[in-house]
Amino acid sequence: MELLRNAVRPYAWGSRTAIADLLGKQVPAPHPEAELWLGAHPGDPSRLLRPDGTEVSLLEVVSADPIGQLGPECARRWDGRLPFLLKVLAADEPLSLQAHPSARQAAEGFAREEAAGIPRDAANRNYPDPTAKPELVCALTEFDALAGFRDPHRTVDLLRSLDVPDLAVYTELLAAQPDADGLRALFTTWITLPQPALDGLLPQVLDACVLHVKEHGDFDLECRTVLELGEAYPGDAGVLAALLLNRIVLQPGEATYMPAGNLHAYLRGTCVEILANSDNILRCGLTPKHVDVPELLRVLDFACGDMPVLRGEPVAPHLYVYRTPAREFELSRMEWPDGHGGRPVRAEHRGPQILLCTAGSVRLASEGGPELCLHRGQSVWLPATDPAVLVSPAGGGAAQVFRATAGTGS
Known part of the structure; x- marks a missing residue:
C-alpha cells in the first residue's frame, strides 16, 4: 500500500480550477489542466512515494515484477501490463468527436500500420498499439457529453x-x-x-x-x-x-459506458474516467488533429437508441459497482454521506487496485499491516500481493473514494 504522485496533462480544453482544487493547489492554475492520470501508462506513469522520500515509476515496478504486482491471472491475460488507466477528466471546452476500435480491429489495424512502416508516434497513425479502448465516465460534477446515435x-x-x-x-x-x-x-x-x-x-x-x-x-x-x-x-x-447523437447530462455519481465503435465527445464538466490502457483513437471532427474518415467508418457502430445511465449497483453498505462488459477494468465507488458511524468497506481483489479519494478523508487499514489516512485528491496503489484493506471515513465529514481494478469478465 503506497501513495501515488500522478501526472497532470495540460491540454488546452482543460479546466484551470477543477484538478487544482482536487489536489489542494493554487486556484486558478497557471495553465489549463485537463486530465490527472493514475496508472502505468508509458506516456506518463504514476510514481510510488516511498517512506524514505524517494519515488519510483509504477510502470517500472510493474515491469520488474508483473506477477507480484498484478497477480498471476492479470499478468498472464494482459502480458504483464496494467490493463487500465484511471483518470480525473476536467473539461471546460469540448473534446474531439471520436470512437475507439474493438480488440480485433485494433490488432488488425496495428499489424497493418506496422507492416506499412508508419512510426508509432506519427501524427497520421491510427493504431499506436494493438489493444481495444473501452471507456466509462462517472460524473463528479454535472457532466455533459454527446454519446451514441440517437x-x-x-x-x-x-x-x-x-x-x-x-x-x-x-x-x-x-x-x-x-x-x-x-x-x-x-x-x-x-x-x-x-x-x-x-x-x-x-x-x-x-x-x-x-x-x-x-x-x-x-x-x-x-x-x-x-x-x-x-x-x-x-x-x-x-x-x-x-x-x-444523444445529448446526455450526467449528475454526480451517474456514469455511462462507451463500448467499441461508440461515437462520442465530452463537452463540459469533471468526471472520473476509467479506460483500457490504450491510445487508439479514430477522430471524426471537432479537432485539428488527424481525421481518417474511411478508417473511422470501418470502426463505427451505428446501433442507435438512448445511452444507458449507470448509477452503481449496491453490493455492500457504502459500496457501488459500475458493471460493464469491459475485461480491462471495473470501477466502483465507496461513499459515506455523513461520515459518521459508517461501516468500513473491504477492498479486496485478486489483482491490483488503485484507490482515489475525491471527497473528505478515509482511513485505510490492512490486515496485520500499517494504516494510512487518504485525504481528498490523494491516491494509493495496492498490488495484488497486498492483503485486503478496510476503508472507513475519517475526520467526521462526508467521504468518497473511487476504486479501479481489472475487470472480471471472460
Whole structure:
C-alpha cells in the first residue's frame, strides 16, 4: 500500500480550477489542466512515494515484477501490463468527436500500420498499439457529453423542427430508412461533404438553431450544443454529426459506458474516467488533429437508441459497482454521506487496485499491516500481493473514494 504522485496533462480544453482544487493547489492554475492520470501508462506513469522520500515509476515496478504486482491471472491475460488507466477528466471546452476500435480491429489495424512502416508516434497513425479502448465516465460534477446515435425517429423530428430547406433531402433520406443503415448513409454523406457544401449548409443550420432556442423548442439543449460547437469549430463536419447523437447530462455519481465503435465527445464538466490502457483513437471532427474518415467508418457502430445511465449497483453498505462488459477494468465507488458511524468497506481483489479519494478523508487499514489516512485528491496503489484493506471515513465529514481494478469478465 503506497501513495501515488500522478501526472497532470495540460491540454488546452482543460479546466484551470477543477484538478487544482482536487489536489489542494493554487486556484486558478497557471495553465489549463485537463486530465490527472493514475496508472502505468508509458506516456506518463504514476510514481510510488516511498517512506524514505524517494519515488519510483509504477510502470517500472510493474515491469520488474508483473506477477507480484498484478497477480498471476492479470499478468498472464494482459502480458504483464496494467490493463487500465484511471483518470480525473476536467473539461471546460469540448473534446474531439471520436470512437475507439474493438480488440480485433485494433490488432488488425496495428499489424497493418506496422507492416506499412508508419512510426508509432506519427501524427497520421491510427493504431499506436494493438489493444481495444473501452471507456466509462462517472460524473463528479454535472457532466455533459454527446454519446451514441440517437433513435432515428427522434433525429428526424429534430431535423424537421429546424426547417432548413437545404436539410430536407437529408432529413427524408433518414425518414425513409430510420435504422442503423439509414444513419450510416446519412452520417457518411455528411462527413464526406465537400467543404464548399459544408460552408453553405452549416450557417443555415446554425441560424435555425438560434431561432429554435429563442422559441424554446423541444430540442433546446441539442440546438445550444450545435451552436457552441459551430462557434468553436466553424466549417467542421463534426458540427453536423452532432445532430445525430444523444445529448446526455450526467449528475454526480451517474456514469455511462462507451463500448467499441461508440461515437462520442465530452463537452463540459469533471468526471472520473476509467479506460483500457490504450491510445487508439479514430477522430471524426471537432479537432485539428488527424481525421481518417474511411478508417473511422470501418470502426463505427451505428446501433442507435438512448445511452444507458449507470448509477452503481449496491453490493455492500457504502459500496457501488459500475458493471460493464469491459475485461480491462471495473470501477466502483465507496461513499459515506455523513461520515459518521459508517461501516468500513473491504477492498479486496485478486489483482491490483488503485484507490482515489475525491471527497473528505478515509482511513485505510490492512490486515496485520500499517494504516494510512487518504485525504481528498490523494491516491494509493495496492498490488495484488497486498492483503485486503478496510476503508472507513475519517475526520467526521462526508467521504468518497473511487476504486479501479481489472475487470472480471471472460
